[in-house]
Amino acid sequence: MLNSPYITKPASVSAVMFKVLAALLPGIAAYVWFFGAGILLQIALASITALAAEAAVLAMRGKPLGLFLKDGSALVTAWLIALTFPSIAPWWLIVLGVLVAIVVAKHLYGGLGQNPFNPAMVAFCVMIVAYPQLMSQWPAAGFTDFAAEFRAIFGADRHLDAIVMATPLDALRTVLRLPETRATVEGVLGSNATFGNIGGRGWEWVALGYLAGGLWLIQQGVISWRVPTAFLATLGLISGAFALVDATQYAGPTFHLFTGGAMLGAFFIATDPVSGATTVRGQIIFAAGIALLTWIIRTFGAYPDGIAFATLLMNICVPLIDMRTQRPVFGRKTGKTPDGRQP
């Protein structure tokens, strides 16, 4: 006999996941506008691979295919991988990345809900360590020749010189580190075609797209406002503080917030419920931790962006954070009796 409650809210895991996908659309639109439709190819490749891999592993594990394929979680992972990998990377790179995410990072740990690490970020880290060069070749803003992108993705012979560019983060750091140039942040940002008004050229619009989608997710109640707020505030504060100390060597908050994966990280990666912290205070610590580590890796590290490594590092801390940040339960708070009455 079934027990109470007998009614449930019309919410489901797949509804959550498909809302997340929908929220990515504005960012993807800006991506296509500035960097060509190659990204759509990558998204399609990633989606097909993810669903195929998910189906294969589910079949091997003897799980109901229909139920779990419909949940949409594999698609979210696939889209995040496509959006964090270079859109002109060869096809096998993204296929491999998705396989790492779905098979290793997700299902080897027990599948949906069981993975301690964000699968998309695991894929990014594995691939950037294994193929650092391929993972650093990004299309130049304004380059929207689909045929060339198609060749770059599927062609055996990749002539990338015309379209490849470093990411704004990479470009800034490289120039700042050249000892002979004595370059300043202001000088670099003003001189290079990689940079736009506030962040990277084109990338700043993609970031705005993610921001819009993310705000919608908050409005829909899919994600909590705390995580993106803590993430963006921390990144803004730490970059702002260092920019105040030495504006010639440290880029300011607007640059950090609107370049690379900051917005994607704030609204779509740090908010992953499975691998993130769950308590209110824990979520704030978790997101702030990712932002802080991201800034450190961006500023002092050697990778194009720091979000992926920062996320995995904070994923490791989640059990501890959750354990140490449990809220006091009803009636067990101290000093919560308004009249000062005690039992």
Place this chain on the structure above:
Amino acid sequence: MRRLFGFWGGIKPDSHKNESTRLPVAKAPLPSLLTVPLRQNAGASPRIMVKAGDPVLKGQMIAAPEDGLSVALHAPTSGHVRAIEARAIAHPSGLAGICAIIEPDGAERWVELEPLDAARTSPEQLRRRLREAGLVGMGGAAFPSYVKAGGTAIDTLIINGAECEPWITCDDMLMRTRGEDIVGGAIMLRELLGARKLLIGIEDNKPEAIAAMRAAATRADPGLEVVAVPTRYPAGGEKQLIRVLTGLEIPYGKLPSHFGVQCFNVGTAAAVHRAVSRGKPLISRLVTLTGNVAEPRNYEVAIGMPVNELIALAHPQADTDRYLMGGPMMGFALPDLAVPVVKATNCIIAASPTLFPAPTPEMPCIRCGACAQACPAELAPYELYWFARSQNLGKCQEYHLFDCIECGCCAFVCPSRIRLVDYYRYAKSSIRAREKDKLAADHARERYEFRLAREEREKQDKAAKLAAKAAETKAKLARASAGDESAPASESDDKKALIEAAMAKAREQTTPALNTDVHRMTAEQQAQVTVAEARHAAATATAAKDT
């Protein structure tokens, strides 16, 4: 305007209250047989005073309160007792209980009633009246009212008319139609408790009830406050309503009276008024009959009416597949429809697959935290789920499993459709079973240790006696050889030695040889267990009060 407080979490399900409030309250006809369960209150059963064949009058006491928390029971109508036997009673697992089967004669002849003038009756007499009129909490917990009416140092009396569960409207209709009774009873309870403030809390989705209660309150006592509280399940839970109205949070294991607050359901208040001013015992109540029926409405139902005969009055639709007793959030599906309506029955819902769809398969928990957002006890339901699933009962307790009031908010919002409350119920019963086993083992160990200690002491006593005897013989021999003049002294010495030995033994007995620590701890543990059990009863009572 009174300052109201919020409580964390809660949900806003479709209320479905309009269905059953369109038609006025009707009196359900008497069935051919009434099945009156003996035990309808939390606590002990009353003692049955009638036997098969006895004639009874309406309102006649058929079972008298015994020691412990028990209240009287009365014949709901006049007629004959046909049998006293075990019958299925309303319980999720279809338990049977001793019932008085009464065949009505249709005459509805009342027993002689003895109204009391509350103003000229002593508090003890009033409380005795509540007990002898069979009054229990009518919000679902069925806790004997005379006990709660005996609290001391009560500052605020709260009358609970929130009725937060969807579908249920019996309190709503009671407030609309019998506001005078409720207010009258509430004032009696206030005087009885010596409370300073009297608040009636009603969810703001019941404007008619609020208006009716305000009108009744103004006529009776302008100091009485009818407060509209925001509609949010489980605002009618005792702890939640107290929080909303006073800002106090009653922790698990404490009673509201520890904080100077006492809470009664509106139905109970009305019953108090009837019991005192008219001398009428609790023999009927309002029951909402709703859901998948042609004619949902509230009925005045005699206690003991079989549920199936009650359901027939509302004409259930063809696709009805089961019946729920109570609301959809905390009620239960009736395994047997022949069970009777009892004092705690507030609602019967005819369920169909359309109204209450079968649950979709459980997906894995994605730790989204929606449950924690909804939990009014401010627990971490997803962690409790994880610990319960992995049988980690220690962790369950560490994360305050027993603070869970089983309101169902977590399961309501879970996007993975996990039947969370089932896991908590399972973990709670596992822990209770484990503690019972542990207690039994403790008792056994204690008995064994006591026996060992006793045997050891007996052995020592024997040895001491033998030694004393030997010494005495030796002394006698010595006396005989030493001559007469030393004899008195030596004799007194011997006596002294014997007295000392006896005193030492006596001392030993007052501080027994067995491990006193174990002894003392067990007594304490036993006290703790008693307290814990009482607490548990109170907690389930509180949880069940959600109507």
